[in-house]
Amino acid sequence: QGGQAIADLLFGDANPSGRLPLTFPKQESDLPQPTIDAAKQQTVYAEGLAYGYRWFDAKGIEPLFPFGYGLSYTSYAYSAMHAQADAAGNVTVDVTVTNTGARAGTETVQVYAALPASLG
Incomplete structure (x- = not known):
């Protein structure tokens, strides 16, 4: 069906x-980029609470499709x-x-x- x-x-x-329950970026470079620490074998996500739609709002980036789009x-x-x-x-x-x-x-x-x- x-x-x-x-x-x-x-x-x-x-x-x-x-x-939409999430935000779609226009391009990959619009997303936060984690820092990879090879010595500690850790990935650091420094954006804190600025993830999802908050990242786009905080950085003034216009997404392809924003949270709530329909x-x-x-x-x-x-x-x-x-x-x-x-x-x-x-x-x-x-x-x-x-x-x-x-x-x-x-x-x-x-x-x-x-x-x-x-x-x-």
Whole structure:
């Protein structure tokens, strides 16, 4: 059934709705290069926490396909976006998604959060 699923996507009989869980570079040199210490027989990854999409953000490198990238045969409009935190600091995000295209489809809503810079 995998072949049928691919054919359905290629011929527009099904609408892709997933998002990439990783970042694809334009070229290999856009990736962090580990240092190989032959004397210790170790590989040192000096990028620290700047890996995946964080590496591209930190270095100002535009990837071929960024984290969260996805395609669709239809289009969507986002409206009525609202975020609210409760007393415990839990945040609820609401958004209305409207299919504005001519084809049926499913949209993957992505929400990104970060700690305040003051927390380091």
